[in-house]
Amino acid sequence: MLAAARRLVRSLVVVVLVTAGTVTLLSLAPGSVASVILGENATPEAVARLNAQLGMDHPLWRQYLDWLGDAVTGDLGTSPLTNEPVMHAVLTRLPVTLELAAMALTISLVAAVLLAVVSAAREGTATDRATTAFSSVLLSVPAFIAGPLLIYLFSLRLGWFPVSGWARVSTDGLGANLRSALLPSVSIALTEVASFQRALRADLVTTLREDFIGAAHAKGLSRSYVMLRHALRPSSFSLITLAGINLGRLIGGTVVVETLFSLPGLGQLIVSSIISRDLISVQGIVVFVVVAYVLVNTLVDLSYGWLDPRVRKVGAA
Known part of the structure; x- marks a missing residue:
């Protein structure tokens, strides 16, 4: 029983580390989903406005924790591009x-x-x-x-x-x-x-x-x-x-x-x-x-x- 509990804890740690690493790496890439949605001719003000609507203006750690809280319940979020549940x-x-x-x-x-x-x-x-x-x-x-x-x-x-x-x-x-x-x-x-x-x-x-x-x-x-x-x-x-x-x-x-x-x-x-x-x-x-x-x-x-x-x-x- 104890071995199974340890294995479960290790598995959860792996999931958290991999997803956190993925988010961190993607955050280093230039641009944002708002700029993709609005196109190349979008003004910085429009991009900032849409980022705020999507919650992308929050610090990265907060975005990740908000997503993680929903993911624990089985909700992996909704794509802001397609509006399709992930x-x-x-x-x-x-x-x-x-x-x-x-x-x-x-x-x-x-x-x-x-x-x-x-x-x-x-x-x-x-x-x-x-x-x-x-x-x-x-x-x-x-x-x-x-x-x-x-x-x-x-x-x-x-x-x-x-x-x-x-x-x-x-x-x-x-x-x-x-x-x-x-x-x-x-x-x-x-x-x-x-x-x-x-x-x-x-x-x-x-x-x-x-x-x-x-x-x-x-x-x-x-x-x-x-x-x-x-x-x-x-x-x-x-x-x-x-x-x-x-x-x-x-x-x-x-x-x-x-x-x-x-x-x-x-x-x-x-x-x-x-x-x-x-x-x-x-x-x-x-x-x-x-x-x-x-x-x-x-x-x-x-x-x-x-x-x-x-x-x-x-x-x-």
Whole structure:
């Protein structure tokens, strides 16, 4: 109970620090939301008047505390540019970002597990070295490079996927939706495959040297059964931890691909909000992402007991 309380306090501190840092950084940029609303030809008096109406003439710390008090109750504020509640804007665009992140995580995990199992089963061989080299190549291809390359090859040259835009399941069907999401998801997933594969391979190699693996082989069990049934699960701690941590990077990666592929997700929303100096929207999006990130990492911690029963025994003791 005490450990859970400490974790909750740490999570709240993280949320406050991240949102406060975001507000501070945005305050250093020139201009204001009032100047964006009124346009370039607005007089200083008109800008000052609108800032006062929006409450932007108060000190930064007071603006932040006023916003934080509302955010605690679930009210992330209303965008002064669009008059749309920030929570509504986030929830409207969240399915796009979640689908991209989930597809990218699934693709990267499946590819990483396959590559790691093949590599660890043939440690020190040419296959192992080739797999490691391939993961190194993937690690050097970030999303802003992979995206245009995939668009050129699979959209412009082969015509298999749309160049840009988003197809919704409700209106366009599941097939069209997956076609519009696949290339952006692969763009994000490529670099994650390399980090996942390396972590899992290292743990698998260590596990395969344990006595209980030797005992399983002595019983006449096949190598594939021992690998998948006895070695893979206890070797997945680092992989699951990385997946939880990298989920934040996957969501961050959607900022790039949503811009490249013109997708209506959180990434595109936060970019447009930053450009237009919409501080309220930026704060709301950041706190939403941070809370989701903290929850995912909590679930990752809880998953350790399922992966290895020894963790449950240690916790109970």
